[in-house]
Amino acid sequence: MRISTNTIYNNGISKINDLTSDQSKLLEQISTMKRVLKPSDDPVAAARALQVKQAQTLNTQYANNRSAITSNLENVDTTLNSISDILISTQSTIISAGDAAYSDSQRADLAKQIRSSIGQLVGVANSKDASGNYIFAGYQTNTKPYTETATGATYAGDSGQANIQVSAERTMPANYAGSQIFNANGVDVFATMSNLATLLETPVTTQAARDALTAGLASANSALGTSLDGMLAVRSQVGSNLSELDSLNTAGTDIATQYASTLSGLQDLDYAQAVTDLTKNKTVLEAAQQSFVQVTNLSLFNYLK
Amino acid sequence: MATSNILSIGQSALSAAQAGLSTTGHNIANASTPGYSRQVVIQGSAGAQNFGYGYVGQGTQVTTVQRIFNDLLSSQISSSQSSYNQINTYASQMSQIDNMLADSTAGVSPALQNFFNTAQTLSANPSDASARQAYLSASQALASRFQSVGNQLNSINDSVNSQIGSSITKINSYTSQIANLNDMITKAQNLTGQPPNDLLDQRDQLVSDLSKEIKVTVVNQQGSYNVFVGNGQPMVVGGDKYTLVPVSSPTDPTKVEVGYLSKGVVTVLGQQNITGGVLGGLLQFRDESLNSVKNQMGQLALVVGQAVNDQNMQGLDLNGVQGGNIFNVPVPAVNANTNNLGSGVVTASVSNASAVTTSDYKLEAVGTNFVVTRLSDGVTNTYSSMPQTLDGLTINATGTMQPGDNFLILPTANGAATLSVATTNINKIAASSPVVDAKAATTNAGNATVSTPLVNSSYAGTPLAAAFTLTYNSATNQLSGFPSGGPQTYTSGATITVGNMSFVMTGTPTNGDQFTVSPTTANSPGDNRNALGLVNLQTSKLVGGINTFVDAFAQVVSNVGNKTNELNITGTAEKTSLGLLTDAQQSDSGVNLDEEATNLLRYQQAYQAAAKMMQIASQLFDTLLTIGQ
Numbered sequence: 001m002r003i004s005t006n007t008i009y010n011n012g013i014s015k016i017n018d019l020t021s022d023q024s025k026l027l028e029q030i031s032t033m034k035r036v037l038k039p040s041d042d043p044v045a046a047a048r049a050l051q052v053k054q055a056q057t058l059n060t061q062y063a064n065n066r067s068a069i070t071s072n073l074e075n076v077d078t079t080l081n082s083i084s085d086i087l088i089s090t091q092s093t094i095i096s097a098g099d100a101a102y103s104d105s106q107r108a109d110l111a112k113q114i115r116s117s118i119g120q121l122v123g124v125a126n127s128k129d130a131s132g133n134y135i136f137a138g139y140q141t142n143t144k145p146y147t148e149t150a151t152g153a154t155y156a157g158d159s160g161q162a163n164i165q166v167s168a169e170r171t172m173p174a175n176y177a178g179s180q181i182f183n184a185n186g187v188d189v190f191a192t193m194s195n196l197a198t199l200l201e202t203p204v205t206t207q208a209a210r211d212a213l214t215a216g217l218a219s220a221n222s223a224l225g226t227s228l229d230g231m232l233a234v235r236s237q238v239g240s241n242l243s244e245l246d247s248l249n250t251a252g253t254d255i256a257t258q259y260a261s262t263l264s265g266l267q268d269l270d271y272a273q274a275v276t277d278l279t280k281n282k283t284v285l286e287a288a289q290q291s292f293v294q295v296t297n298l299s300l301f302n303y304l305k
Numbered sequence: 306m307a308t309s310n311i312l313s314i315g316q317s318a319l320s321a322a323q324a325g326l327s328t329t330g331h332n333i334a335n336a337s338t339p340g341y342s343r344q345v346v347i348q349g350s351a352g353a354q355n356f357g358y359g360y361v362g363q364g365t366q367v368t369t370v371q372r373i374f375n376d377l378l379s380s381q382i383s384s385s386q387s388s389y390n391q392i393n394t395y396a397s398q399m400s401q402i403d404n405m406l407a408d409s410t411a412g413v414s415p416a417l418q419n420f421f422n423t424a425q426t427l428s429a430n431p432s433d434a435s436a437r438q439a440y441l442s443a444s445q446a447l448a449s450r451f452q453s454v455g456n457q458l459n460s461i462n463d464s465v466n467s468q469i470g471s472s473i474t475k476i477n478s479y480t481s482q483i484a485n486l487n488d489m490i491t492k493a494q495n496l497t498g499q500p501p502n503d504l505l506d507q508r509d510q511l512v513s514d515l516s517k518e519i520k521v522t523v524v525n526q527q528g529s530y531n532v533f534v535g536n537g538q539p540m541v542v543g544g545d546k547y548t549l550v551p552v553s554s555p556t557d558p559t560k561v562e563v564g565y566l567s568k569g570v571v572t573v574l575g576q577q578n579i580t581g582g583v584l585g586g587l588l589q590f591r592d593e594s595l596n597s598v599k600n601q602m603g604q605l606a607l608v609v610g611q612a613v614n615d616q617n618m619q620g621l622d623l624n625g626v627q628g629g630n631i632f633n634v635p636v637p638a639v640n641a642n643t644n645n646l647g648s649g650v651v652t653a654s655v656s657n658a659s660a661v662t663t664s665d666y667k668l669e670a671v672g673t674n675f676v677v678t679r680l681s682d683g684v685t686n687t688y689s690s691m692p693q694t695l696d697g698l699t700i701n702a703t704g705t706m707q708p709g710d711n712f713l714i715l716p717t718a719n720g721a722a723t724l725s726v727a728t729t730n731i732n733k734i735a736a737s738s739p740v741v742d743a744k745a746a747t748t749n750a751g752n753a754t755v756s757t758p759l760v761n762s763s764y765a766g767t768p769l770a771a772a773f774t775l776t777y778n779s780a781t782n783q784l785s786g787f788p789s790g791g792p793q794t795y796t797s798g799a800t801i802t803v804g805n806m807s808f809v810m811t812g813t814p815t816n817g818d819q820f821t822v823s824p825t826t827a828n829s830p831g832d833n834r835n836a837l838g839l840v841n842l843q844t845s846k847l848v849g850g851i852n853t854f855v856d857a858f859a860q861v862v863s864n865v866g867n868k869t870n871e872l873n874i875t876g877t878a879e880k881t882s883l884g885l886l887t888d889a890q891q892s893d894s895g896v897n898l899d900e901e902a903t904n905l906l907r908y909q910q911a912y913q914a915a916a917k918m919m920q921i922a923s924q925l926f927d928t929l930l931t932i933g934q
Contacts, residue, residue, distance in 0.1 A: 001892055002892045002893070002897060002900075003891075003892060003895075003897065004343075004891040004892065004894075004895020004896055004897050005336055005337075005895070005896060005897055005898045005899075006336065006337060006891055006895050006896070007887075007888055007891045007892070007895060009337075010887075011884075011888070014884070037407060038400075038403045038404060038406075038407040038866070038869070039403055039406050039407060039862045039863070039865050039866030039869065040400070040403045040865070040866045040867075040869035040870040040873065041866075041870075042866070043862070043863045043864075043865075043866025043867040043870055044863065046406075046862050046863065046866050047859035047860065047862045047863035047866070048859070050414050050855055050858060050859040050862060051855055051856065051859050053414065053418070054414070054417075054418055054843075054855040057418045057422065058421075058843070058844075061421075061422050061425045064425075064426075065425060065429060068429050069429075131430070131433070133830070133831060137831065138742075138829075138831065139737065139829030139830070139831040139832035140829055140830070140831065141432070141829075141830045141831035142432070142830045142831075158742040158744070158829065159742055159743065159744040159755075159757070160742065160757055160829060160831060160832055161757055162428075162431070162831055162832065162833045162834075163757075163833070163834075163837060164428060164429055164833070164837075165425065165428070165837070165840060168844075171837070174429070175831065179744065185752060186748075186749055186750065186752070299898060299899065299902070300898070300899040300902035300903065301898065301902050304902060304905070304906070
């Protein structure tokens with residue numbers, strides 16, 4: 001076939017151009033360590049990577065949420081522990097007060113202890129978190145939830161529970177309202193204790209009064225028991241939530257690893273392959289350049305002297 | 306027979322060799338001239354004279370100088386040039402969008418993620434000033450991202466407009482030169498009867514250049530080229546030429562269309578009439594890809610903005626007031642055709658952002674009816690009255706229309722560029738819910754509890770007017786006291802819906818137990834229910850009712866990536882096919898310098914031989930003269 005001189009030059013240049021552009025692409029990939037630099041490089045991977053990245057970011061966000069909620073719940077657990085202690089010590093006070101040998105003044109001393117316990121409980125019920133929010137006020141985190149009164153304490157919070165997303169499928173309460181704890185199982189702890197103190201402050205002069213004391217103590221003891229049961233239920237819920245958070249954390253870490261490896265598979269460069277390709281490309285380019293020079297040197301005019 | 310005859314034979318050989326040398330030189334000189342076809346000298350015998358004893362030859366003559374040119378290959382190359390340039394132009398325009406979406410750190414997707422991360426932080430700290438500020442800043446960043454994408458797409462559109470203009474200028478210049486050459490070639494041919502090879506080459510080269518801009522049909526009429534574009538619109542007929550003009554689209558002032566000027570009247574040639582070449586590629590890119598990416602991004606901006614606004618309006622802000630708009634949501638554009646005769650006005654608004662499609666719509670007055678065509682699939686709806694709701698849009702028409710009057714409705718085209726933030730006040734973020742509380746009475750003997758109530762999107766319109774108390778009746782196992790309707794049967798764990806809110810009751814109530822649900826007008830600082838609603842938008846399928854925000858964006862990325870990829874591949878195939886045709890044509894018409902070197906030697910020797918012959922004739926003549934001495 002007849003070949004025009006133009007064709008020899010044009011084809012040579014076009015092949016060298018193609019190789020140079022391949023080389024520049026490989027260099028860009030190697031310098032960024034990314035296989036997909038533009039959506040057109042791999043449209044499916046580029047689109048999928050966006051979705052995986054969102055899932056990855058969400059997973060990180062859920063981990064942050066979990067860590068926030070964990071510290072809240074641990075705080076609640078500690079507080080519940082001290083409340084139980086107070087209630088249990090009040091129960092032993094009740095048992096002491098049942099001693100028939102106790103005088104009115106001895107019972108009045110016990111009443112003082114109980115009144116001081118009420119103050120202590122109100123203090124605990126008005127606990128704040130690190131940001132200064134009341135933890136037992138429901139949604140009214142700026143409002144002091146409990147105010148001590150002559151007959152117990154009044155509640156100014158509400159029953160709100162703030163749920164926080166802790167995994168893609170799960171939201172978890174981050175707080176417990178005071179009404180859930182201090183009114184557990186329908187027993188108002190503050191009123192019960194205040195009534196108890198009033199009962200102990202009442203002098204026992206007749207058999208009827210003694211019977212009333214005994215009955216009152218028994219009922220107070222049982223009410224506190226009911227209340228403790230309620231708190232125990234909340235504590236066990238907190239405990240199971242904390243352990244669920246633990247396992248969600250483990251799962252979250254696993255998923256994070258999985259996302260990272262999926263993303264890497266979608267976008268990252270097979271470095272060894274890329275370097276091999278680059279070397280191959282370089283060899284071919286050199287060969288193309290050399291042969292181009294040799295072919296274009298071939299001219300009959302060289303021999304026309 | 307005379308020595309003069311020998312001399313004249315030598316002379317004819319000498320001039321033939323000279324013509325050969327000149328033509329070879331011309332070939333060498335034009336070896337790299339674009340569109341040049343190699344020329345060869347066609348020599349023929351000059352005939353012979355009968356001298357009685359036989360015919361004695363009279364030398365040679367040059368019949369013509371011919372260019373080696375193949376009509377078929379040339380028209381195949383023109384057609385291939387048109388296809389290749391169309392795809393190449395489309396691909397290079399497309400790669401601008403491809404590159405724009407390539408930046409994974411500055412794209413819309415990270416801005417969306419950051420926006421929802423701040424919503425998460427807000428849900429964990431609903432009244433915290435810094436969490437609110439972060440949310441507001443992220444919404445500002447998100448709006449800016451959309452605007453930037455929208456503006457980049459608009460500037461690509463502007464650049465397409467100006468490229469259409471310059472392509473039209475080139476086309477007019479080429480066709481005008483072809484018309485001139487038609488004249489010159491006809492005159493030259495009539496005058497000499499010989500083909501003016503270099504003019505022919507120039508004209509064919511112009512046709513090839515013209516094919517790079519637009520697909521043309523060339524009809525050779527007695528040596529003169531008639532050139533047609535589109536559906537047979539003549540551009541050159543003999544020495545006459547017609548022109549294309551850039552015109553503003555009658556239905557969309559942001560677009561430049563191709564107009565065909567004939568007898569002082571401009572007709573707009575639609576995309577279907579302009580195929581091939583740079584012009585075809587630009588129009589195809591705009592109609593198939595640019596508009597669709599603009600609409601998809603606009604749809605996403607519209608749905609994000611509207612969803613966030615709707616959610617914010619369901620809650621109470623930090624001042625205890627119902628939330629307002631966080632974003633200024635893009636509004637549909639309606640363009641009246643500039644050729645409309647009536648005084649009708651069409652307006653469109655979004656009534657349901659999730660149902661809005663990425664299509665544009667055309668409303669046309671037909672008789673007394675209104676025909677609305679969805680341009681993406683050509684589905685039409687005929688209405689006898691207005692307003693009407695279609696695909697999440699409320700379309701209205703007022704005034705008097707003449708039949709044929711039409712309007713272009715662009716619901717999403719400007720969406721990305723026009724999304725902006727509506728508030729800079731961090732207190733305006735509605736994190737809490739307008740229903741504050743649902744609680745069991747402290748006097749209840751049973752252990753039933755009420756969950757925190759949640760409201761739906763219609764709650765803000767008809768909020769709970771006052772608190773209500775439900776009372777349990779163990780005899781009937783029913784709850785009574787609902788704001789409307791009779792008692793409802795109690796089932797532990799079932800969701801109870803009252804108006805636009807709902808809650809769940811669990812446990813065992815006893816007879817007479819009471820549960821109170823109250824609305825609020827005051828913000829509860831720890832209430833994050835509406836913030837959770839804002840968080841949930843991220844994973845809700847709100848775009849077109851089938852895609853989450855990131856899915857919708859990923860779809861744009863995948864569409865753009867696939868199209869660019871496809872164009873690159875077809876572009877490579879077209880380039881190869883153009884290359885093969887060019888090789889074939891060059892193999893025929895191109896200059897080979899080795900061949901010309903051979904020809905140089907050939908004609909040089911012919912020249913030397915002719916000269917020798919003349920020398921011999923001269924010596925013969927001298928010999929005769931010496932006889933007389």
